[in-house]
Amino acid sequence: MSGFLKNLAHIGRRLRTQITNVFLFGGVVTLAACNSSSNVQNGLPNSTTTPVDQVVQALTPNPQGEVIGTGNVRVALLVPTTIPGGAAAVAKELRNGAAMAMQDFANGRIQLVVKDTKGQAAVAQTKANEAISEGATLILGPLFAANVSAASGITLPANITTLAFSTDTSVARRGVYLFSYTPQEDTKRIISYAGSLGRRSIAAFLPNNAEGSLRERVLREMAGRSGLLLNVIKYDRTPAGVDKAVSEGAGIVQTSDTIYLPEGGPIPALLLAGLKRNGAKISEKTILGSGNWETVKTSDPVLAGAYYPGRDISKFNEFAARYQSKFGARPGVNAGLAYDAVTLAAEFVRLRGDGKTAFSPNTFENPNGFQGVNGAFRIRSDGTTQRGLAIYQIRGGKGTLAEPAVTRFSRTGG
DSSP states (O other): OOGGGTTTGHHHHHHHHHHHHHHHHHOOOGGGOOTSSSSSSSSSSOSOOOOOOOOOEEEEEESSSSEEEOOSSSEEEEEEEEEETTTHHHHHHHHHHHHHHHIITTTTEEEEEEOOTTTTHHHHHHHHHHHHHTEEEEOOOHHHSHHHHHHHHHHHHTTTEEEOOOOOOOBBTEEEOSSSSOOOHHHHHHHHHHTTTTTOOEEEESSSHHHHHHHHHHHHHHEEEEEEEEEEEEOOOOOHHHHHHHHHHHHHHOSEEEEOOOOOOOOOHHHHHHHTTTTOGGGGEEEEEGGGGSSSOOOOGGTTTTEEEEOOOOOOOHHHHHHHHHHSOOOOOHHHHHHHHHHHHHHHHHHHSSSSHHHHHHHHTTTTEEEEEEEEEEETTTTTTEEOOEEEEEETTEOOOEEESSOOOOOOOO
């Protein structure tokens, strides 16, 4: 068993970066002002709606940070641009996606100020306070849960709405909205889809970390409601830990019709290969992944036929091509998140005229939702964002659409 895990010790850091990148995911947005030939289906009036005259607001001159745009409604973007490691790449994507939206749709209505949090909670709080003192009426970011919690200690008392990019729902609340995708929604989508295929017993291999615990909680809630038979095998992210989980899980897999492997990168293929070596008949099982599977090598034969939830990418490719032309790199989901957030803000200002009115909680919590480059989304009063997720199946070495994402939301359900 140690052979198939010999490289695992060297990839833990990369896996953490991959998972962070994927779950911060979130686009050419079809928000009303964005595309005169493609009106918004949900949430916002179409582009023929008469804009409100913008209220002239006095802004503090020379704000601290990178200034993009000349509008007189100021929005701050708090991101860890100088943090070491993979999070700096996430911050760069967020900044670049926001800058594209400013160029495309702000039309002089918004001024965006990018502030470096360094990934530190105390700095994030200081930068949030600085942004508000400079006249910002909306905060985009920060990135990490501790930073969001610290910044919200400033923004909530000041009645300033925040669209943050953390996936930790413990820091979400009304006025502090997590604009990212969350593991909860991801898990519910793929397990519900498996149920629609008639699958009733799941062997779930989950990492011993916060995300694994969160997914386990969702799985157990769903199992309790639907009578799903669930076995959870936890593993440490070490060669010995994964080796142990595979050895213990092989027998459980034999009595299950489904295997759930939500981690990204090489882990799913390693687990499946190990299970096969331990005698599990993988070809007879339904394999399920997660949104993290945007980072797996789908050409690996052991993943053939597997299903995973993912973004609605029907509108993403045009945006990605323009992004790559401008910045010289293919964008990930984070660029789309920031692009949608800034476009949403610009459209609200276009329709409401000033930052205070435009960025109230009631404006964001439209039950019909909105359309972005990664599909439909709506912001809930509990601070989370519901996003339409498609289901993909790996065929011919690549993910192919098995079930499309929803394009609109009901007022009472999903």
